[in-house]
Amino acid sequence: TSGHLRHVESMAQLPSGAGRISHLNAVVLGESLASEEHDLVFPSPEFSSQALLSSPEHGFWSEIAKEFYWKKGWGDGPIVEQNLDVRKGTVKIEWFKGATTNICYNALDRIIGRGDGNKIALYWEGNEPGHDAKLTYNELLEKVCQLANYLKDIGVKKGDAVVIYLPMLMELPIAMLACARIGAVHSVVFAGFSAESLAQRILDCRPKVIITCNAVRRGPKVIHLKDISDAALLECVNNGVSVGVCLTYENQSAMKKEATKWVEGRDIWWQDVTPKYPTTCAVEWVDAEDSLFLLYTSGSTGKPKGVLHTTGGYMVYTATTFKYAFDYKPSDIYWCTADCGWITGHSYVTYGPFLNGASVLVFEGAPNYPDAGRCWDIVDKYKVTLFYTAPTLVRSLMREKTEYVTRASRKSLRVLGSVGEPINPSAWRWFFNVVGDSRCPISDTWWQTETGGFMITPLPGAWPQKPGSATFPFFGVQPVIVDEKGNEIGGECSGYLCIKSSWPGAFRTLYGDHERYETTYFKPFPGYYFTGDGCSRDGDGYHWLTGRVDDVINVSGHRIGTAEVESALVSHPQCAEAAVGIYAFVTLIDGVPYSQELRQSLVLAVRSQIGAFAAPDKIHWAPGLPKTRSGKIMRRILRKIASRQLDELGDISTLADPSVVDQLIALTDS
Numbered sequence: 313t314s315g316h317l318r319h320v321e322s323m324a325q326l327p328s329g330a331g332r333i334s335h336l337n338a339v340v341l342g343e344s345l346a347s348e349e350h351d352l353v354f355p356s357p358e359f360s361s362q363a364l365l366s367s368p369e370h371g372f373w374s375e376i377a378k379e380f381y382w383k384k385g386w387g388d389g390p391i392v393e394q395n396l397d398v399r400k401g402t403v404k405i406e407w408f409k410g411a412t413t414n415i416c417y418n419a420l421d422r423i424i425g426r427g428d429g430n431k432i433a434l435y436w437e438g439n440e441p442g443h444d445a446k447l448t449y450n451e452l453l454e455k456v457c458q459l460a461n462y463l464k465d466i467g468v469k470k471g472d473a474v475v476i477y478l479p480m481l482m483e484l485p486i487a488m489l490a491c492a493r494i495g496a497v498h499s500v501v502f503a504g505f506s507a508e509s510l511a512q513r514i515l516d517c518r519p520k521v522i523i524t525c526n527a528v529r530r531g532p533k534v535i536h537l538k539d540i541s542d543a544a545l546l547e548c549v550n551n552g553v554s555v556g557v558c559l560t561y562e563n564q565s566a567m568k569k570e571a572t573k574w575v576e577g578r579d580i581w582w583q584d585v586t587p588k589y590p591t592t593c594a595v596e597w598v599d600a601e602d603s604l605f606l607l608y609t610s611g612s613t614g615k616p617k618g619v620l621h622t623t624g625g626y627m628v629y630t631a632t633t634f635k636y637a638f639d640y641k642p643s644d645i646y647w648c649t650a651d652c653g654w655i656t657g658h659s660y661v662t663y664g665p666f667l668n669g670a671s672v673l674v675f676e677g678a679p680n681y682p683d684a685g686r687c688w689d690i691v692d693k694y695k696v697t698l699f700y701t702a703p704t705l706v707r708s709l710m711r712e713k714t715e716y717v718t719r720a721s722r723k724s725l726r727v728l729g730s731v732g733e734p735i736n737p738s739a740w741r742w743f744f745n746v747v748g749d750s751r752c753p754i755s756d757t758w759w760q761t762e763t764g765g766f767m768i769t770p771l772p773g774a775w776p777q778k779p780g781s782a783t784f785p786f787f788g789v790q791p792v793i794v795d796e797k798g799n800e801i802g803g804e805c806s807g808y809l810c811i812k813s814s815w816p817g818a819f820r821t822l823y824g825d826h827e828r829y830e831t832t833y834f835k836p837f838p839g840y841y842f843t844g845d846g847c848s849r850d851g852d853g854y855h856w857l858t859g860r861v862d863d864v865i866n867v868s869g870h871r872i873g874t875a876e877v878e879s880a881l882v883s884h885p886q887c888a889e890a891a892v893g894i895y896a897f898v899t900l901i902d903g904v905p906y907s908q909e910l911r912q913s914l915v916l917a918v919r920s921q922i923g924a925f926a927a928p929d930k931i932h933w934a935p936g937l938p939k940t941r942s943g944k945i946m947r948r949i950l951r952k953i954a955s956r957q958l959d960e961l962g963d964i965s966t967l968a969d970p971s972v973v974d975q976l977i978a979l980t981d982s
């Protein structure tokens with residue numbers, strides 16, 4: 313029956329409540345359990361093709377896709393072509409291929425066309441309270457068109473890359489939509505990344521233009537983005553890549569034009585050029601499978617991975633997931649605290665919400681500035697109804713006095729959302745009880761840069777939640793849990809989370825490296841997309857994400873996810889947040905003296921190559937490391953030294969040179 317199993321995930325069966333779903337999952341997931349009582353009886357293709365609701369491969373996604381504007385339709389053929397099985401050849405995922413559309417047109421012109429031109433598309437709240445702005449759908453379209461016309465004028469064409477290095481100004485979504493309008497492929501680089509990270513991304517995708525701003529204020533700090541861009545562009549020139557234009561937005565509240573360093577001939581002020589262009593701009597119709605954007609994930613090993621998303625499937629998927637996972641209504645005011653530098657800001661600040669004609673709030677500042685109540689003040693100011701954030705923000709605000717929350721009424725709130733890592737049950741409860749006054753469901757959305765949109769998520773009105781569980785798969789998504797050998801495990805279990813069969817929002821390749829795409833995601837468990845995450849499923853069929861399997865530390869032979877340790881710590885009534893941090897033992901080149909400056913420059917090296925979040929918390933000088941005779945570092949001993957459990961060092965006689973242990977202990981507080 314395995315060939316038929318995928319037909320089972322039919323929409324008709326999905327929204328009918330948790331109990332039913334878990335039964336369905338047990339059947340779908342537990343192929344190996346197939347027995348007579350689990351026999352699946354499928355609708356005929358003839359029946360499916362005319363049914364109101366049918367399986368993803370049949371009518372379901374094409375019915376939804378009809379809500380959008382397509383210049384040319386996808387005809388009568390199958391809407392999806394896919395091979396996820398490396399054993400059967402190249403991995404390929406294509407949705408609506410041959411159809412043409414434009415996502416900017418669907419997000420703006422289509423919304424205006426249905427009569428919402430004067431509705432607010434964007435509310436913008438600056439770093440300083442009281443500094444704000446807004447744009448209607450009409451105004452947003454005009455700004456997008458002016459920039460699109462400028463980009464076309466300087467020679468940006470369909471398929472060209474454009475790097476966007478901007479903070480959360482309105483100009484960031486404007487720039488994304490302008491690229492999409494002309495078929496250019498945007499690659500947004502988070503404005504917290506270093507010059508080196510920016511350069512690496514520019515070198516990989518070779519844009520014609522980079523769009524940045526001179527500086528930004530975040531909390532009390534000013535960050536000089538133009539200086540960072542300059543350094544990155546110089547680094548690129550040194551590597552033989554020169555970017556023709558650096559379009560720079562003058563962010564007056566942070567820095568004046570005059571103070572900005574300038575490279576004549578390359579640098580152009582945004583405000584000098586865009587007003588000169590027409591406020592309408594013809595749309596570039598693109599194939600559903602033409603590239604929409606590249607977004608680099610951090611890439612825990614080696615060079616960052618350029619995750620490539622295409623147009624048609626991504627459009628349909630982000631819009632639909634947004635609508636159902638947040639129970640979106642036209643009267644909603646939606647605020648997602650994520651930066652557009654991450655996937656969440658692509659799918660759920662920009663595309664998903666605008667495709668629904670939503671009013672979206674964009675916040676430039678920091679959640680604890682000027683104080684820890686800023687978020688809730690903003691919720692009241694704009695009457696935010698849907699608030700989507702990350703567990704780390706919840707945990708950091710939960711540490712503060714409750715009055716910061718309760719001084720705001722928050723009565724507009726309807727649905728809360730969480731993304732980015734597992735939300736530990738105690739943070740979930742605080743979010744639910746304190747922020748949401750125990751009346752707003754929480755959509756704990758599990759998904760990835762690679763998946764484009766939500767994969768496992770509550771449908772807030774449809775089924776009961778469990779604090780800390782992302783609950784059930786979205787329409788048509790087929791998660792499976794496999795063991796080390798890649799066998800699907802049924803029922804209550806835990807293992808590696810994989811996805812069987814594609815969904816419209818899936819990424820299509822890693823830019824310029826399809827082989828790495830296959831190796832990283834499809835080879836570990838042939839036949840499946842491997843998410844890299846661990847997951848368990850409880851007796852009711854609820855999914856519990858346990859974090860990345862490579863974030864696993866091996867403690868005395870037990871594999872433990874850092875997320876699990878953090879969650880256990882945070883479950884302590886007196887602990888607000890925990891991070892299992894980085895403690896580095898560092899050996900210097902012979903003869904180099906140890907110094908405080910060196911310690912700082914080592915930390916800086918990590919910050920600039922990876923980012924501030926990865927900076928080691930502690931550097932411990934290590935003239936030598938405890939190694940076995942075969943050269944393996946004995947981390948067990950290092951951990952004991954780091955935690956000062958010196959009487960638990962255990963047997964050190966097997967070390968190649970046991971005297972290094974005494975040396976390290978002597979240097980503990982140096």
Ligand code: ATP
Binds near residue numbers: 654759760782843
């Ligand atoms: P990289 O892949 O480059 O190392 P990353 O995985 O952190 O970076 P993202 O794609 O932004 O980059 O994050 C996706 C990951 O975040 C998921 O694989 C998962 O580990 C975690 N995650 C996201 N949402 C949730 C959630 N609701 N519950 C649990 N984990 C989540």
Ligand code: MG
Binds near residue numbers: 609760844
């Ligand atoms: Mg990842």
